Amino acid sequence: MPGPSPELVQQLYSTPPDRFVAARDAAVAQARKAGDPATARQIARLRRPTVAAWLVNLLAIRRPELVADLVRLAEAMRSAQRELRGPRLRELSAQRRTAVGTLLGEVRKLAAAEPGAPSTGKLPLTEVEATLNAALSDSEVAEQVRAGRLLRAASYAGFGEVPRPQLRLVTGGEDEEEAQRRRESGRAPAQRAPGGRAAERAAERAEREARAERARQRRALERELAKARAEQERAESELADATEVEHDGAAALDEIETELAELERRRAIAEQELSRAKLARRGAERALTAARRHAGEVEAAVEALEAEEGDSGAGRGEAD
Numbered sequence: 001m002p003g004p005s006p007e008l009v010q011q012l013y014s015t016p017p018d019r020f021v022a023a024r025d026a027a028v029a030q031a032r033k034a035g036d037p038a039t040a041r042q043i044a045r046l047r048r049p050t051v052a053a054w055l056v057n058l059l060a061i062r063r064p065e066l067v068a069d070l071v072r073l074a075e076a077m078r079s080a081q082r083e084l085r086g087p088r089l090r091e092l093s094a095q096r097r098t099a100v101g102t103l104l105g106e107v108r109k110l111a112a113a114e115p116g117a118p119s120t121g122k123l124p125l126t127e128v129e130a131t132l133n134a135a136l137s138d139s140e141v142a143e144q145v146r147a148g149r150l151l152r153a154a155s156y157a158g159f160g161e162v163p164r165p166q167l168r169l170v171t172g173g174e175d176e177e178e179a180q181r182r183r184e185s186g187r188a189p190a191q192r193a194p195g196g197r198a199a200e201r202a203a204e205r206a207e208r209e210a211r212a213e214r215a216r217q218r219r220a221l222e223r224e225l226a227k228a229r230a231e232q233e234r235a236e237s238e239l240a241d242a243t244e245v246e247h248d249g250a251a252a253l254d255e256i257e258t259e260l261a262e263l264e265r266r267r268a269i270a271e272q273e274l275s276r277a278k279l280a281r282r283g284a285e286r287a288l289t290a291a292r293r294h295a296g297e298v299e300a301a302v303e304a305l306e307a308e309e310g311d312s313g314a315g316r317g318e319a320d
Helices: 004-014 017-033 037-044 051-062 065-085 087-114 125-137 139-147 178-183 195-320
Strands: none
Touching: 004 017, 004 051, 017 037, 017 051, 037 051, 051 087, 051 125, 051 139, 065 087, 065 125, 065 139, 087 125, 125 139
16 A cells, blocks of 8 residues: 655654654655655644654654663563562662663753754653653553654553552461561560550551551542643643644645745736737727728829829810
């Protein structure tokens, strides 16, 4: 099936967003000129990415090996999460922080080498970092990042990297883990004072209530954060769409103004030709008037000559 080449798509999505629409429209015009309207329509449907998405696309296009390493790390982290391997997950988490830091440094270098890119202080690196972390947590986002065709930044609204097991309340006796540690250390558990058991239970109850309150607050914050991020993404999408409509409108206006200038040029030429035609008509009218006058004069001369000849013939007849 015909369509834009991968090289052209990569070229467009590695172009800074403020020049994306112009580059896309030039590619559309070239495809139409080449007699390929289907490809032109597909190119025209490509949408302009945000600056953060462009930086991630630039990273995927220019440094695909680093993004491939990130995807492999994401797969390893998800495997460790599923298997609840705490030590391995902590090791991978350290690798994640190192990997994301390395990728952010590479983004700065790529942006600095790109003509017309925003300055380092104006780069939306927080959004880039959020997208890279989302790729580490979501396989779908990871594939989008690797494809190098993101339209806007992504984010991961979840908290924590490993599903935490439910806590079990010990109502009597000693926690098994604590007992095991004591057995291994050769120490016997200390005897609890009878009056201290009620205080201990009260402390446990207070701790449970505090944990429940923190969990409630965390869930509320998670919902609020997810809502805020959704609103941010919606606003970014609306801004990108409005900006694209503005660019498309400006391009359409430029095209109309070009056509109008051509019509004005043709109008001026037509007015000049009309003026020359009027002058030619007037000259022809004057020539016709002169010709008619001359013809009348000649006719009058012929009539006068004929009249003289008639008078002369009549006089000779009378003499005879």
